[in-house]
Amino acid sequence: PAPRTVLLTGAAGGLGTLMRNLLPAFGYELRLFDVRPIEGDPDAVTGDLTDKKAVREAVRGVDAIIHLAGISLEAPFEKILAANIEGTYNLYEAAREEGVDRIVFASSNHTVGFTPRPRGNTPLDSSKLIPIDTPRRPDTFYGLSKSFGEDLAQLYWDKHGLETVSVRIGSCFPEPTSVRMLSVWMSPPDGARLFHAALTAENVGHTVVYGSSANTRLWWDLSTARALGYEPQDDSEPYAQKLIADQGELDPENIAHAYLGGHFVNDPPIWPY
Ligand code: NAI
Ligand code: 15L
Numbered sequence: 001p002a003p004r005t006v007l008l009t010g011a012a013g014g015l016g017t018l019m020r021n022l023l024p025a026f027g028y029e030l031r032l033f034d035v036r037p038i039e040g041d042p043d044a045v046t047g048d049l050t051d052k053k054a055v056r057e058a059v060r061g062v063d064a065i066i067h068l069a070g071i072s073l074e075a076p077f078e079k080i081l082a083a084n085i086e087g088t089y090n091l092y093e094a095a096r097e098e099g100v101d102r103i104v105f106a107s108s109n110h111t112v113g114f115t116p117r118p119r120g121n122t123p124l125d126s127s128k129l130i131p132i133d134t135p136r137r138p139d140t141f142y143g144l145s146k147s148f149g150e151d152l153a154q155l156y157w158d159k160h161g162l163e164t165v166s167v168r169i170g171s172c173f174p175e176p177t178s179v180r181m182l183s184v185w186m187s188p189p190d191g192a193r194l195f196h197a198a199l200t201a202e203n204v205g206h207t208v209v210y211g212s213s214a215n216t217r218l219w220w221d222l223s224t225a226r227a228l229g230y231e232p233q234d235d236s237e238p239y240a241q242k243l244i245a246d247q248g249e250l251d252p253e254n255i256a257h258a259y260l261g262g263h264f265v266n267d268p269p270i271w272p273y
Contacts, residue, residue, distance in 0.1 A: 002200050003063035003102065005029050009091065010068030011044065012036040015106070015172050015191070019066065022192035028199075033058045034069060049087025052094070059094040064102045064199050067091055074140040074267045084145035092152055096160050104198040105153055107166040107208070108146045109184055109220075113139025113261020117183075119252075122217045129221040130260065132208055139261035150208060157206040165198035165228065169211040176236045179247050180262045183217040187234035190214075194230045201228040216240075219260060 004027070010016040011032035020030055032044035047054030049069055059065065070084040088105075095103060114137035118128045138144040146168075153164035170184030172191045186194070190213045198204070209225035212218065213234040222232070250257040255271045 003028070005031065005062045005064075006199065007031045007033060007058055007062040007065045008068065009033045009049070009058075009065065010070065010106070012038050013068060013072065015169075016068050018172070018174075018188040019068070019192060019195065022188060023066075023195065026192065026196045031058065031062060049090055050082050052090050055087075055090045056094040056097065059091070059098045059100055061098075062100060064104070065091065065095060065100060066104045066106075066195055066199075068106045070106075070145070071142065074142045074264060077141045080141045080145045084142070085148050088145075088149045088152060092156050092162065096156060096162055100162070102163045102165075102199065102204070103153065104195055105149055105164050105166045107150055107168045108143060109168050109170050109210070110139050110143030110261050110264050111136050111147045111150065111168060113137065113143050113259060113264050115260045116258060117250075117260050118219050124218065126221070130210075130219055131221050132210065132224045139259065139265045140267060143261065143264065150206075154206045163204050164206045165201075165204050166206065166208045167194060167198060167211040167225075168208065172211070176239050176243065178262075179243050179250050180257070182236045182240050182243060183215055183219045184212055184260075185215060185236040186212045190232045190234050193232065194225060194228075197225070197228040197230040204228065 006028045008030045011020050012034035032038050035048045037046050038044035045058050071080055112134055118124055120128055136147050138147050150166045153166050156162040170186050171181045172186040176182055176185040194211055210220040214232040215235050216237040255266050256263040259265045
């Protein structure tokens with residue numbers, strides 16, 4: 001049966017706030033979890049992913065989990081280790097112990113951030129789109145932690161039959177705010193559609209997908225996402241003219257423009273630009 005009660009970790013964050021507003025329309029009852037209190041929701045659980053007991057209690061009784069909590073940008077390794085690596089392990093272990101069948105994991109384009117961005121006329125010929133099985137090339141400790149999460153998901157599928165859809169999210173914000181985002185933007189309504197597809201598709205095992213809208217300037221292959229039943233409705237193209245007029249086209253000589261991961265490849269700065 002389709003999941004009904006869903007634990008949303010990271011519910012106080014940017015994406016969590018967008019999703020807790022959009023997902024109830026698909027029929028889900030959300031249980032909210034975050035280390036930061038969520039104003040206006042007395043049922044929200046305030047807890048830290050590093051607290052195994054708190055995580056186990058949060059997971060108990062839900063049908064599925066959307067795992068957004070964690071550090072969402074580059075940070076010192078020790079912080080990433082606690083929140084993203086140990087925290088995600090604690091969540092998977094709690095899910096296994098409580099018999100939760102499926103997790104939708106907020107992975108990131110930064111697992112493959114050091115992949116050179118494809119060049120050419122847009123829309124790109126499909127043979128130039130970055131495939132989902134391109135070798136992982138994390139651009140940060142942050143991206144490395146998301147690669148760990150994808151491998152953890154694979155292990156829990158192979159060993160314990162716990163299913164995951166790992167969504168390598170591009171940029172999910174109300175509007176694209178950079179020229180790079182024209183290629184990787186996921187509109188919030190498309191994000192909700194993709195999470196819904198990831199929760200309801202049958203027999204996903206561990207499936208990895210890129211998460212974006214159907215952007216004219218798309219860099220990656222959305223076919224594994226579409227195979228879940230995801231039908232993106234949005235395209236960043238209406239924002240293109242103004243963003244390019246304000247910021248200029250991506251410059252191949254600029255290190256922060258040359259790779260899929262954008263400025264993350266140079267955070268902290270390793271090359272002057
Ligand atoms: P955010 O930083 O706004 O939200 C993350 C939330 O996780 C925060 O509310 C924070 O309090 C919570 N959190 C952090 N450490 C925690 C811990 N130890 N225990 C419990 N909660 C903790 O990030 P955003 O943008 O909402 O992203 C959500 C998730 O999606 C993150 O995992 C991020 O890496 C991933 N993602 C987001 C993208 C985007 O475009 N927004 C792109 C790619 C991935
Ligand atoms: C991410 O993984 C971040 O969490 C998000 O804040 C954006 O920076 C996004 O990637 C991006 O690549 O634009």
